[in-house]
Amino acid sequence: MLERDGREGRTEVTFVLPADTPPGPVSVVGDFNEWKPGTHELTPxxxxxxxxxxxxxxxxxxxxxxxxAGDYWFNDDSAEGRPDGNSHLAT
Structure with a gap:
């Protein structure tokens, strides 16, 4: 699930997942962090x-x-999909 909060000149997007689905650490990886895993890890x-x-x-x-964990990549069901297989977010 995505939560958006508009600010002057930017949008704060909160990426939200259930506590244990999937289990283990999860990070959001995208063009905004140069696709670097671990840069934006979800916390409880x-x-x-x-x-x-x-x-x-x-x-x-x-x-x-x-x-x-386990190199398991997945998309956000609340985001739009793209032909390249990634989730899409417009701010």
Whole structure:
């Protein structure tokens, strides 16, 4: 799930997943962090989910995926898909 909060000149996007699905560490990897795993790792929240917030330029388009333990790549069901297989996010 994606949560968006517009700020002056940027959009803060929070990437949210259930606590244990998939199990183990998960990071969001995309063109906004040069596809570097571990740069934006999701951390537990009090409500039982895990999340990470990333500040992105407003009026931009980004591709991303999640990377879990065991080299398991997956998309966000709440995001638009792209022909290249990645999730798409417009800010």
């Amino acid at each position: 929240r009090p409500d039982g989910t895990r999340a990470v917030t990333v500040a992105l330029a407003a009026a931009a388009s980004h591709s991303f995926r999640y990377l879990a």
